[in-house]
């Protein structure tokens with residue numbers, strides 16, 4: 001089975017990266033991570049990638065004066081790795097519309113809320129403050145506007161009495177790890193099907 005080459009972009013702990021690494025280990029999973037790109041030297045996710053023997057690249061914010069220059073370097077690094085799809089997995093940086101356009105319908109993000117509710121940061125605090133009874137996570141295609149774009153998959157969790165942002169966040173994160181590999185598979189199969197139709 002041909003596995004689609006994937007780039008995973010991270011900035012931190014990389015627990016979603018780990019979920020993707022674990023999923024890709026299955027012979028029948030249609031993806032293989034060919035590079036992990038990170039914008040923070042100290043990110044623990046880099047260690048996860050090294051352990052899995054996946055090549056890593058660090059592209060530091062401070063080495064570029066403009067967002068366009070940073071994104072150009074990012075684009076080149078992804079292309080050089082051979083990746084055809086991109087997963088943002090806790091990549092804490094806004095991407096320029098030009099970069100996003102280059103990866104349109106090939107780049108997905110995971111966000112810790114049921115979009116369109118609670119975009120941006122501090123989603124668990126906001127969910128508790130709003131008093132919602134159900135919270136969760138979303139995997140969506142990346143478009144120029146932050147935390148928007150067509151939804152591929154969502155997973156719900158209950159908000160329980162006495163929840164703190166930490167307990168709620170941990171419950172959501174567990175779901176993220178299940179849903180992200182499934183959504184990645186869905187993107188690849190959707191794109192591959194569309195491509196073979198257009199090749200006919």
Ligand code: GRF
Pocket residue numbers: 012013014015016017045089090091110111112137173176
């Ligand atoms: C996750 O909650 C994800 O939804 C958000 O950033 C966090 C990354 O966590 N975009 P990790 O680095 O994958 O552990």
